[in-house]
Amino acid sequence: MTEAAVKTKDEVTPQVSGAPKAADALEARLAALPLPKGGWSADARSEALARLRDMGLPGPRDEYWRFTDPRPFNAPEAKPLPIADGASPLFTSRDKLTLVFVDGVFDAAASDDLSLEGVEISTLKGTHDDADHWAKGLYGALETAGQKPAARPFAALNTAAAQDGLLIRVTGTPSKPIHVLHRRGSDDADVVWHHVIRVEEGAEATLLETGTVGARSNGVIEADLAKGARLHMIAAKRAADPKIGISHIFARVDEGAAIKSFVLSVNGNVMRNEAIIDMVGDDAVAHVAAAVLGDQNVGPFHHDDTVFITHGALRGESRQVFKKVLKNGATGVFQGKILVKPGAQKTDGYQISQALLLDERSQFLAKPELEIYADDVACSHGSTTGAIDEDALFYFRSRGIPRERAIVFLVLSFLADALEEVEDEGLRDEINERLDAWLTDRPQI
Amino acid sequence: MLKIDNLHVKLEEEDKQILKGLSLEVPAGQVHAIMGPNGSGKSTLSYVLSGRDGYEVTEGDASLDGESLLEMEPEERAAAGLFLAFQYPVEIPGVGNMTFLRTAVNAQRKARGEEELSSAEFLKIVREKAKELQISPEMLKRPVNMGFSGGEKKRNEILQMAMLEPRMCIMDETDSGLDVDAMRLVSEGVNALRSPDRSFLVITHYQRLLNHIQPDVVHIMSNGRIIKSGGPELALEVEENGYGDLLAEAD
Ligand SMILES: Nc1ncnc2c1ncn2[C@@H]1O[C@H](COP(=O)(O)OP(=O)(O)OP(=O)(O)O)[C@@H](O)[C@H]1O
Ligand SMILES: [Mg+2]
Numbered sequence: 001m002t003e004a005a006v007k008t009k010d011e012v013t014p015q016v017s018g019a020p021k022a023a024d025a026l027e028a029r030l031a032a033l034p035l036p037k038g039g040w041s042a043d044a045r046s047e048a049l050a051r052l053r054d055m056g057l058p059g060p061r062d063e064y065w066r067f068t069d070p071r072p073f074n075a076p077e078a079k080p081l082p083i084a085d086g087a088s089p090l091f092t093s094r095d096k097l098t099l100v101f102v103d104g105v106f107d108a109a110a111s112d113d114l115s116l117e118g119v120e121i122s123t124l125k126g127t128h129d130d131a132d133h134w135a136k137g138l139y140g141a142l143e144t145a146g147q148k149p150a151a152r153p154f155a156a157l158n159t160a161a162a163q164d165g166l167l168i169r170v171t172g173t174p175s176k177p178i179h180v181l182h183r184r185g186s187d188d189a190d191v192v193w194h195h196v197i198r199v200e201e202g203a204e205a206t207l208l209e210t211g212t213v214g215a216r217s218n219g220v221i222e223a224d225l226a227k228g229a230r231l232h233m234i235a236a237k238r239a240a241d242p243k244i245g246i247s248h249i250f251a252r253v254d255e256g257a258a259i260k261s262f263v264l265s266v267n268g269n270v271m272r273n274e275a276i277i278d279m280v281g282d283d284a285v286a287h288v289a290a291a292v293l294g295d296q297n298v299g300p301f302h303h304d305d306t307v308f309i310t311h312g313a314l315r316g317e318s319r320q321v322f323k324k325v326l327k328n329g330a331t332g333v334f335q336g337k338i339l340v341k342p343g344a345q346k347t348d349g350y351q352i353s354q355a356l357l358l359d360e361r362s363q364f365l366a367k368p369e370l371e372i373y374a375d376d377v378a379c380s381h382g383s384t385t386g387a388i389d390e391d392a393l394f395y396f397r398s399r400g401i402p403r404e405r406a407i408v409f410l411v412l413s414f415l416a417d418a419l420e421e422v423e424d425e426g427l428r429d430e431i432n433e434r435l436d437a438w439l440t441d442r443p444q445i
Numbered sequence: 446m447l448k449i450d451n452l453h454v455k456l457e458e459e460d461k462q463i464l465k466g467l468s469l470e471v472p473a474g475q476v477h478a479i480m481g482p483n484g485s486g487k488s489t490l491s492y493v494l495s496g497r498d499g500y501e502v503t504e505g506d507a508s509l510d511g512e513s514l515l516e517m518e519p520e521e522r523a524a525a526g527l528f529l530a531f532q533y534p535v536e537i538p539g540v541g542n543m544t545f546l547r548t549a550v551n552a553q554r555k556a557r558g559e560e561e562l563s564s565a566e567f568l569k570i571v572r573e574k575a576k577e578l579q580i581s582p583e584m585l586k587r588p589v590n591m592g593f594s595g596g597e598k599k600r601n602e603i604l605q606m607a608m609l610e611p612r613m614c615i616m617d618e619t620d621s622g623l624d625v626d627a628m629r630l631v632s633e634g635v636n637a638l639r640s641p642d643r644s645f646l647v648i649t650h651y652q653r654l655l656n657h658i659q660p661d662v663v664h665i666m667s668n669g670r671i672i673k674s675g676g677p678e679l680a681l682e683v684e685e686n687g688y689g690d691l692l693a694e695a696d
Contacts, residue, residue, distance in 0.1 A: 390498065395535040398495050399549035399605060400523035400556065409548070413539030413588075 022056050025074060029057065032076040033161045033192070039128040044140035048159035051144070055151040064150050067333040067365040068304040072244045072270045073154055078190035078216035081269070084240035090210045090434060091236075093426050096179040103184060103214050104191030105164045118172030119205060124194060125164040135167045135196040142222040142250035146276035150308070155248040155274075158220040162194035165220075169198045170205040170229070182211035184241065189214035195221045199229035199257070206424070209235040212243055219247040225257035227281065232260050234422060236431060239266035239438055242299045248274045249288075255281030255313070262422050263290040264431055265303060266438050272304040272333075279344075282314040289321040289421035291431075293411075293438065294330035296362075301326070304333035305353075311344040311377075320351040323418040325411050326362035337369040340377050349379035356414045357387055358407075408439040446644045447471040447494075447613050451505035454486075454493050454669075463489045465669035466505070471613070471662075474641040478655055479648045480680060481666030482688050487648045488532050490666075491617045495529040496522050509613055523549075524556035528611030530602040532618045532648075537589040542601070545589045546571060550608055574607045578634055595622035603634045614638070615646045620654040632657030652684035665691050 036045065058070040072079075099121075100110040106123045114121045120134075127133050140159040146152060168178065180195075191214035199205060203226075213219065223231055233249075245268070251259050263273060277286045286309055294301035309318045324332035334353040355364030366383040388410055396406035412435060422428040447470065454464035463486045471477045479487055493500050494507055496519035507514050514522055537545070551561040562570075575585055578600045590598050599619050606614055616635075620628055635645065635658050647658060655663070655677060663679040664671045667688065672695035673679065683691070 391535050392537050394497050394519060395531070395537070396545075396549075397519035398497075398523055398529055398531075399545070399609065400520050400553035401549050402520045402552060403518070405548070405552065409540050409545075410537075413537060416539035 026057050028076045040133045040136050041139050045160050048156045052156040055153045078188050080188035081215040081242045083184045096177045098179045100181045103189035104193045116174050118174040120169040122167045138196050146250040154246050158218050161192045165194040167196050170203040171200050173204045177206035177208050179208040182213045191217045193219050197223040199225045199231050201226040202228045204230040206232040212238045212241040217245040221249045223251040225253045227255045229257040234262050236264040242269045244270045246272045251277045253279045253284040256283045258285035260287040265292045267298045270302045274306040277309045279311050279316040284316045287319040289418045291415045291418040292324040296328040296330045301330035307336040309338050311340045311347040315346040317348045321418045322353040323415050324355045327358040329361035332364045334366040340372040340374050342373040344374045345376045347377040351381040353383045355385045446473045449507045453504035454500050457499050457501045471644045475661040476645040477662045478660040479664045479666050485666045486669045491615050524553045526612035528614050530616040530619045534590050534598040536591050542589050543585050596627045603631050617648045652680045655680045
């Protein structure tokens with residue numbers, strides 16, 4: 001008997017890169033996916049496939065997957081999950097260009113016309129057979145750059161297999177936000193979507209994303225911001241549907257440009273959202289924030305935010321604000337890193353991750369990291385886990401506000417710092433109302 | 446109105462008895478003051494009456510208008526007309542003072558089966574009362590008690606009291622931390638609320654407040670009990686001689 005044979009199957013299989021079983025698992029995963037062939041993205045896709053075969057799928061011992069079990073993402077098939085009834089429109093106060101995706105595929109008939117001044121929009125699937133596309137040099141390029149120092153195999157898989165997505169080139173300041181509305185079609189859709197966004201010099205746009213992508217989803221956004229460009233991204237995941245999903249944002253931020261991303265995530269199943277931001281120009285700004293609420297009475301809940309921000313130039317400002325409210329045994333994860341490269345002087349890096357545990361069974365696992373190679377920087381990070389403040393709760397109740405209502409107030413107050421990252425007050429108010437509704441158990445979400 | 450009968454209270458977590466057979470009664474329309482050395486259990490009494498967790502009543506009772514308070518939730522006690530102005534008002538980041546007040550007023554109205562106030566009605570009343578207490582519109586907008594000075598927090602407590610119009614007001618050291626002018630403002634606020642069917646229990650260390658808010662009865666509390674009750678002159682006696690003689694007398 002060889003030494004390996006005495007070990008249990010679990011110990012051997014996933015972690016040995018290149019071992020036959022791990023490779024088999026990857027091939028099984030790929031075989032279940034329709035891999036688009038040809039078209040302008042063909043080279044990027046085949047390179048991504050090669051990258052993926054090189055790195056393999058993550059195993060349970062993978063340091064980067066210490067707190068989150070990768071198996072739901074490794075499995076070849078998506079597990080069917082029920083589709084909740086009813087629409088729950090968000091951001092209704094705003095005039096917007098709505099683009100509908102059903103199981104990750106663009107539905108032109110259900111969408112607004114793609115033309116909007118200051119922006120050029122097309123779709124990955126719709127342009128597949130075009131000989132060339134402006135996104136050609138970008139598709140998969142930022143993802144490739146983001147594979148170091150930590151491998152992100154599901155992002156490579158995404159580039160290889162993406163079925164559809166938006167290709168957005170912002171050249172001015174569109175008069176309204178672009179709104180991606182995801183709808184589910186079948187209960188077992190395994191969706192791979194990929195947006196490429198290029199914001200040209202001095203241009204500015206807002207991207208809203210709502211709805212549920214699919215039973216399982218794998219999303220990538222590659223965002224390239226030229227000098228002085230601004231991109232606001234606000235995603236509000238629908239609470240009613242259970243879901244399994246992984247997403248990556250890869251951003252390159254040039255001189256004086258600013259990217260701001262906020263994610264609202266309510267319930268769901270297993271989610272992992274990664275943000276990999278490379279601040280390449282001086283005076284760049286990057287803010288990433290999330291407000292997460294998970295109640296395990298609604299369904300299993302595991303929510304992981306993994307962030308890697310690289311300061312590679314002077315006077316960069318980055319903020320990470322992650323707040324998670326966890327209930328009935330839910331699990332929250334945060335892995336956040338600020339890397340300050342040599343010479344990135346006057347960097348201002350801030351990171352806070354906090355969990356509010358509404359019971360003793362819930363847990364928060366956090367790994368905040370700073371890695372600094374410049375001497376004149378101001379970086380801070382903090383992580384806390386706490387329960388409802390009993391003094392505050394009593395103060396509310398002594399004024400006649402019932403316990404349940406008081407807890408809603410305290411939860412909203414806990415999340416306020418993350419919501420502050422949504423610059424637009426109207427949108428922020430709508431998110432607050434949605435949260436309030438969810439917390440007071442109004443069923444429409 | 447408020448009747449406390451042989452109340453014994455210990456801490457839930459520890460074997461520590463804090464109230465040891467406390468009795469007192471505040472009839473409708475009266476103002477009673479409680480004075481007593483640090484640690485004698487005054488704040489504990491106010492917390493137990495308003496329903497804070499962490500205490501266990503081992504004996505005795507406390508009732509409002511003949512109904513026992515002890516089985517009620519804190520919010521039910523508030524709706525029944527009990528109010529506590531905290532010795533240390535709590536700061537609540539992220540919740541606007543105005544939102545807090547309006548939610549409280551309407552929650553109590555709802556609990557009593559009354560109609561809720563519209564925003565316009567509420568705004569009108571709160572602006573008026575805030576002005577009387579010299580609480581600026583800017584302070585009304587800030588999160589509850591955040592960045593308020595000690596004295597501002599106390600005035601904010603009185604604003605809440607004025608808005609909620611409770612029938613039984615307990616004030617725990619509302620005078621500590623107030624400057625001379627604020628003391629006058631707060632006292633005017635309290636005196637404006639005095640009425641034949643509203644009572645006050647005023648906990649204080651200083652006779653000065655009682656010059657502004659004339660008490661009907663002064664109780665001296667020590668070691669979890671009322672050791673002596675009398676007229677306003679009792680407060681003057683404490684002011685002049687301290688608690689020494691009174692404590693010795695009680696022993
Ligand atoms: N949660 C607690 N844990 C431990 N001891 C407590 C607790 N609450 C009250 N005590 C103790 O009970 C006693 C009474 O406290 P309380 O705050 O009621 O006094 P007080 O009369 O209000 O004093 P002061 O005049 O200083 O405000 C004190 O000895 C205090 O230390
Ligand atoms: Mg006290």
